[in-house]
Amino acid sequence: MRAVARGAAFVAGLLTGGVVAGVALARVTARTRVECRAQAAEADRSHRSEQELLTKLRALDAAKTDFMATVSHELRTPLTSISGYVELLRDAEHDELSDAQQRMLEVIARNARRLRELIEDILTLSRIENGGFRSQPGEVDFAEVVERALAEIGPAATKASVGVHAEVRGPLPLRGDGVQLDRVLANLLSNAVKFTPAEGTVTVRARHDNGEAVLEVADTGMGIPEDEQNALFLRFFRATNAIRRAVPGTGLGLAICHKIVDNHGGTILVDSIENVGTTVTVRIPAVW
Ligand SMILES: Nc1ncnc2c1ncn2[C@@H]1O[C@H](COP(=O)(O)OP(=O)(O)OP(=O)(O)O)[C@@H](O)[C@H]1O
Ligand SMILES: [Mg+2]
Numbered sequence: 001m002r003a004v005a006r007g008a009a010f011v012a013g014l015l016t017g018g019v020v021a022g023v024a025l026a027r028v029t030a031r032t033r034v035e036c037r038a039q040a041a042e043a044d045r046s047h048r049s050e051q052e053l054l055t056k057l058r059a060l061d062a063a064k065t066d067f068m069a070t071v072s073h074e075l076r077t078p079l080t081s082i083s084g085y086v087e088l089l090r091d092a093e094h095d096e097l098s099d100a101q102q103r104m105l106e107v108i109a110r111n112a113r114r115l116r117e118l119i120e121d122i123l124t125l126s127r128i129e130n131g132g133f134r135s136q137p138g139e140v141d142f143a144e145v146v147e148r149a150l151a152e153i154g155p156a157a158t159k160a161s162v163g164v165h166a167e168v169r170g171p172l173p174l175r176g177d178g179v180q181l182d183r184v185l186a187n188l189l190s191n192a193v194k195f196t197p198a199e200g201t202v203t204v205r206a207r208h209d210n211g212e213a214v215l216e217v218a219d220t221g222m223g224i225p226e227d228e229q230n231a232l233f234l235r236f237f238r239a240t241n242a243i244r245r246a247v248p249g250t251g252l253g254l255a256i257c258h259k260i261v262d263n264h265g266g267t268i269l270v271d272s273i274e275n276v277g278t279t280v281t282v283r284i285p286a287v288w
Helices: 002-090 099-129 142-159 178-194 226-231 240-244 253-263
Strands: 138-141 163-168 173-176 201-209 212-219 267-273 277-285
Touching: 002 099, 099 253, 138 142, 138 178, 142 163, 142 173, 142 178, 142 201, 142 212, 173 178, 173 277, 178 201, 178 212, 178 253, 178 277, 226 267, 253 267, 253 277
Parallel strands: 163 201
Antiparallel strands: 138 173, 201 212, 212 277, 267 277
């Protein structure tokens, strides 16, 4: 009888324990549910504020691009007038101007040209960023683009005593904008030549590889410090060694190249070691 009573007490104890545990579990579950809901609401709030921030940043970027385009456009007209009058003066009879005046005119003409190039670069960049670049692409032979740029850079390379070697295996047909691709090549070759000291070399290779036209522009120049390389495609970026050695430039060329190559569905990579050299590789999908 005593054993039965003990058994009943044991079962009752178990039941009470079970009920207590059940109540505790229910409380924990309810608390967890409330906490989860609060966390979800918090995540939702921070996602929304991130989206708002992103929208504001995009608007700011668009406003900056618009501003740059407007200012550049407004600068173009007076600059065209200055350049026109400088040309008129330079055409004057030789005895009308002294040698000193002729030299001053040369300086004005050179700086007006630099300003014009800068304005054109800013306008190109804002056009590309506003989506205005999406002109009708045609069939372009990339090998011809490379050959044209090589012919153009020739005199500057000779003047700087930099040797240019080329290995172009064409044709390299692709769908693209020939004028914009000319710009990419001109920028890359002008960088390779201007950042390479006398007696250095620039090697240009263009070939077809796995459905892509591949271009490599390699130089034995000053290179780019490693910790600055991730900023190369930002507008107005110039590496510290280029500034220190007073190599002229505005820092827009690579930003323009990057946008144009991107718009062609391609990639551009810069591989550089300071004081050893730089290799820029461009890959653009081809058509066959
Ligand atoms: N081949 C290179 N060798 C060494 N440094 C380079 C080379 N190409 C680019 N850079 C570095 O990257 C920077 C940005 O290049 P980018 O072409 O955009 O500007 P830039 O040549 O200085 O001016 P811009 O092209 O607008 O006339 C350069 O100022 C230079 O510091
Ligand atoms: Mg450049």
